[in-house]
Amino acid sequence: MALEKVTLGKSLTNGMRKAMDRDPKVVLIGEDIGKLGGVFRITEGLQKDFGEERVIDSPLAESGIVGTAVGMALRGYRPVCEIQFDGFVYPAFDQIVCQVAKLHARALGAVKIPMVIRIPFGGGIGSPEHHSESPEAYFAHTAGLRVVACSNPEDAHWMIQQAIECDDPVIFFEPKRRYHDRAEYDTDATSAPRGLFEANIVRPGTDVTLLGYGPVVKTMVEAAAAAEAEGTSIEVIDLRSLSPLPIDTIVESVRRTGRLVVVHEASSFLGMASEISAQVTERCFYELEAPVIRVAGANIPYPPSRMEEDFLPDLDRILDGVDRALAY
């Protein structure tokens, strides 16, 4: 037992280090991940310890990162790709959608593509365009991929290891504005608190279910605390797995509360909340006291950073969503 207070970023580093220690086939590839340790320093120190063949600084080409990783996977490696920012994953989109997602099916199961594509995502860091996007819906809509998002240090530590161990390709979203958040957990524990594709009820409640993933989870918890002071009991669920969707956990909660508010930074139109709304409405048609309320990004390109506060779902907008759900 080693209780330590670790940042989310460092938890990812440690998780990858453990995976690399355990399995010599785990290799990392991405831009600036070597000496620099990545622009967010998530791979800091790993090249020094594991060498340039296991922590590979790639040429500046994302299709190349993912495409060569597919080849390494075919050779028996377990590549972990780093995409520098959310907005720079699109040059690799073809490789992800047509190759990474489909190769296992194409081979009728004869080959596995056990790779992880790490993507720091979300806004709130005051950056110019392409640095604050939330592209998760593109991947969750793509059959053949698994898509997860961590929200806190302990999950980051475990989820990255589980993703690397998964025999399917995993798109791994990291909430970049939470990289420096710290939490205490047992860094020596030998088994994960839960499976990679399970949701987590972060805070139980009875009046309304509040669901989200990644960077908004912290805000949701704060909102629940604020609401409690005003007498509303909110159940907060950290979705964690966007695909497959841990729908049973959600449905079970909604059956209890009768109300669901879903939060994300991505544009609302065809965002995760739409799918969750559709499924929950199908499964809980008679239990829902209100339609599923979506608190999400506007349907515009991510705005200039001085306006991002007006774009991002903050505590007030979340509580406004809760109020709207309760108003029915």
Added chain:
Amino acid sequence: MALEKVTLGKSLTNGMRKAMDRDPKVVLIGEDIGKLGGVFRITEGLQKDFGEERVIDSPLAESGIVGTAVGMALRGYRPVCEIQFDGFVYPAFDQIVCQVAKLHARALGAVKIPMVIRIPFGGGIGSPEHHSESPEAYFAHTAGLRVVACSNPEDAHWMIQQAIECDDPVIFFEPKRRYHDRAEYDTDATSAPRGLFEANIVRPGTDVTLLGYGPVVKTMVEAAAAAEAEGTSIEVIDLRSLSPLPIDTIVESVRRTGRLVVVHEASSFLGMASEISAQVTERCFYELEAPVIRVAGANIPYPPSRMEEDFLPDLDRILDGVDRALAY
């Protein structure tokens, strides 16, 4: 007045020809669209008549097609790109998402990107993989784009002209397995029957609303006819515009029927039907007699063609969806 029976494919050809006659700035670019007239012959004869500078055979690179078209648009042209098959649009995804969709906003309106990206989409033609996909949700989720799909010859004729005239970028989906469908309409008419972004109530009805776009519209109409024989009155809506969504027309219909079934070939998870379900449930919470039923492709890569009948929403599956809606 010139009533003619024209195929959907030829209607597109004629529509583009009219647009090119009218505006010398309209140029076409794509693979094999010149001498060959495109693999579906949609541009047949146009290079002969308008020359190689207005009907441009591109090198084999889709990012190049879209990226150079952006440049032409900046120079004052109105490029119409042809993507050969749905599954080959992904190499251009970065240019579409980061440039085509965002340039107008980036310039605070100072530049326009009036381009059309034509994509033959959907399955049912017995082809190997990448030739039968329905990638519309990726684009509809992308703010800054407009996304439409035609379903019949007359719409094809008008919608392509309207798309070319639109000052915003339009992703234009063509139902490839309907290219050879014929219908009679006035090819000399001087104004379009409706706006590009309006839905069309193809067949009025009272018991349930059946909504879809592109290739499934014909199947929906057949399903409605079959249902009528059994006493069920189905209102069939051809969505036409996926983004912006003509939600008022849908809501107005659902308020009357109380039930909605949405059909598409794309995978259900985060497909258009999810968004429509979420919005309609929000707007018609008290009017809906049943949850919105989605009849869509499975959440798997498009299957081998000998299995595609089991994948595609056919008449039976649509009627099954209607039955499920009516069972509530």
Added chain:
Amino acid sequence: MSDKVVAELHQPTPEVGDGGPDMIQLLTPEGQRVSHPDYDQYVADLTAEDLRSFYRDLVLIRRLDAEGYALQRQGELGLWPSLLGQEAAQVGSGRALKPHDFVFPTYREHGVGFVRGMDPQSSLQLFRGVSQGGWDPTEHNFHLYTIVIGAQTLHATGYAMGVKMDGNVGTGDPDRDTAVICYFGDGASSQGDVNEAFVYAASFDAPVVFFCQNNQWAISEPVTKQTRIPLFQRARGFGFPGVRVDGNDVLATYAVTKHCLDEARNGNGPLLIEAYTYRMGAHTTADDPTKYRVSAEVEQWKFRDPILRLKTYLAHEGMADDAFFTQVDEEADGFAAELREGCITMETMAGETMWDHVYAEDHPVMEAERAAFLAYKASFEEAN
């Protein structure tokens, strides 16, 4: 489009390029053995029997191709991309490989697959529509067909990087040192992925040989649409060697490929080979080449037939007689009949298997959808 290209297109009798002075040739179109200071050594050990087996391969894959075409015409295949005219490029390069080398094909490398020992039925699955590939690439070190143009060049490069990470390059141990070969077309050379593959392969000294079959056409587009200069010269923009070989000359293709693979195995990769050849048929059975190319061009290329020239050579040198040629033709007949039989009887899998291999690990959505599908199907049976 450049004026030059336009002018070329409009010529009634096309100037059919002959590959130019840089093109490596060991066997002329007339079947004459010409010597080459650098490449003779790679064919020096080939016995008459070897050459006869090359000939057999060429004939068998041409028959395979004809059968594929016929099966498509008869509705047994949805589509067939013909290799007609490219037999020597495929056999020459394929035979140069060692079993432990690894191949990344496009959708047209039926001939390479054949010489790798693949069951020829395998490649029919995709075109019959019973699977999207369906074989195990590790069985013959022959990857699945890649349809998205150029995507496989990055896979090949990554695989080769893996080979190097495994320490299987430049050890001097012939059973260990491993090369990767990646096929792609002249059209593909324009794709971003192919050029990124060149960047990565050069940056990591990957033991990969890029093998471009320049068959002069990408569907309806002539190679001059993709490049101003011979394609083998693309490599020099990325700092690695490129060579043009007569792709209709099985000996030269064998020699050049063997050389390049050796180089790659020794740690001198990557390398680019441009096999200068011609697509004698349509792009696929869905294509109509009369729309964009004149028959005079095809006629001229008939004089460069890859099989005829080896046959002439073998006959002239007394390495094979009529009995042998007849025997190979008979073998081809049997082979074709078997292929046809196998194709027609190939089973379509039940609809519910669609969900079986989307994920390697358990996936609740796959299970739920499969169950729903079966229940739905059963409801019809109950109804009847």
Added chain:
Amino acid sequence: MSDKVVAELHQPTPEVGDGGPDMIQLLTPEGQRVSHPDYDQYVADLTAEDLRSFYRDLVLIRRLDAEGYALQRQGELGLWPSLLGQEAAQVGSGRALKPHDFVFPTYREHGVGFVRGMDPQSSLQLFRGVSQGGWDPTEHNFHLYTIVIGAQTLHATGYAMGVKMDGNVGTGDPDRDTAVICYFGDGASSQGDVNEAFVYAASFDAPVVFFCQNNQWAISEPVTKQTRIPLFQRARGFGFPGVRVDGNDVLATYAVTKHCLDEARNGNGPLLIEAYTYRMGAHTTADDPTKYRVSAEVEQWKFRDPILRLKTYLAHEGMADDAFFTQVDEEADGFAAELREGCITMETMAGETMWDHVYAEDHPVMEAERAAFLAYKASFEEAN
């Protein structure tokens, strides 16, 4: 990574490349004018006044850059990508352009924008976070900054294709013939888009000059990660000319760019220029170069400072005196103060304007969301 590269990285004192014998230089680091048979003609007409104004540009944009850096450090900008060390590459190339030529920059071409006549405030908007660009590219024929590496090379190529379609190439009319210049970095050369741009530009003889500022680094990655050979040689893989110029030599950069633009205007495009230079600062204010490069390297490049060498030359040749240099410095002080003032007072637009320019035509979702936003905001004001 190749052993060579690894070895280089581990050298305590790096061998700083000097550009090699192919590099065009007209002014040595010591400020000596050297003559060049091909390029002297392009600077022959430059008067002392012209050279002084080059100097002024260099000094002003260095000050602009210093101010950008300071503003970021003071929290007025979110980020600042410095051009320090690349002044000559930007002024030399920018000054070679005609007003009707068109420029496609990256995010670092503040200097090019300046010489095009852009209000220097413009480029601050993006980094201050008040817009994602926000200027009208047609005003100074200077496109918006493109952040996605390499994407603008295709825009430039398409724009140049449009220029040609307009008939504005090779007419011989100097007011009509138009060239396009496209900036990108050494890192960018690896992107698929850049290589596709090369393919398209060559295929369509587009009047575009690709201008690669090889500043030796792509964030933490040395140029040797992207290429084995000098980058200007990439062009020869695509069949068009490439040339390396000393990017710290404003005269040579001016001459070479002028030559290439002329070629493009005359219909001999595309062309590639590699400006061999050095990023003296961090990649951006968010970067920490001490993690990946040794200060000895930076020290060595200081001897090649682009401003110092022109200053020495001007002084030595008697084309400028101390009064002039002082005056320019003073002008720079004023310029900096203005810039700072403009930046600090730059207004942030109201939140509801987010929806204003997403679409050119009316869009119901924009209207609905804007209205909902305003109502939501108003509800807080009511509450207070």
